[in-house]
Amino acid sequence: MRQAGQAKQLTDEQFDAIAWRFLCSEYAEHTYQDWPIDRRLEAFLQHQGLARIADDGAAYPALLQRVMANFPRARRDGVLQPPHS
Numbered sequence: 627m628r629q630a631g632q633a634k635q636l637t638d639e640q641f642d643a644i645a646w647r648f649l650c651s652e653y654a655e656h657t658y659q660d661w662p663i664d665r666r667l668e669a670f671l672q673h674q675g676l677a678r679i680a681d682d683g684a685a686y687p688a689l690l691q692r693v694m695a696n697f698p699r700a701r702r703d704g705v706l707q708p709p710h711s
Contacts, residue, residue, distance in 0.1 A: 632682075633705070635698075635709075636679075636685055636688075639697045640701055641692045642690055642692060644671075644676070644679070644689060645689060645692040645693045645695075645696050646696065646700075648667060648693055649671075649693065649696055649697070649700040649705055649706065650705055651670055652674075653666040653667070653669055653670040653673075654700070654705075654706060655706075663690070663693070663694070664690060665679075667686075667689070667693060668680045668686075683704070685701060
């Protein structure tokens with residue numbers, strides 16, 4: 627169950643930094659492409675010791691939105707590669 631609270635403690639810069647750490651991680655690569663994005667992000671947060679964000683009803687959706695907003699730039703910058711056919 628997600629609870630609200632952490633989002634107020636995270637700055638925009640912190641959200642961006644975590645989003646980019648995720649986008650540059652193995653969880654954004656082909657290995658996990660069969661997992662839904664929210665499951666990948668939660669696994670990443672758990673692995674990084676940031677479970678409190680995954681459990682936060684305000685911070686997690688805000689972070690997921692930040693990740694989704696940065697996908698196009700990550701692809702353009704070569705951080706994310708298109709799926710293999």
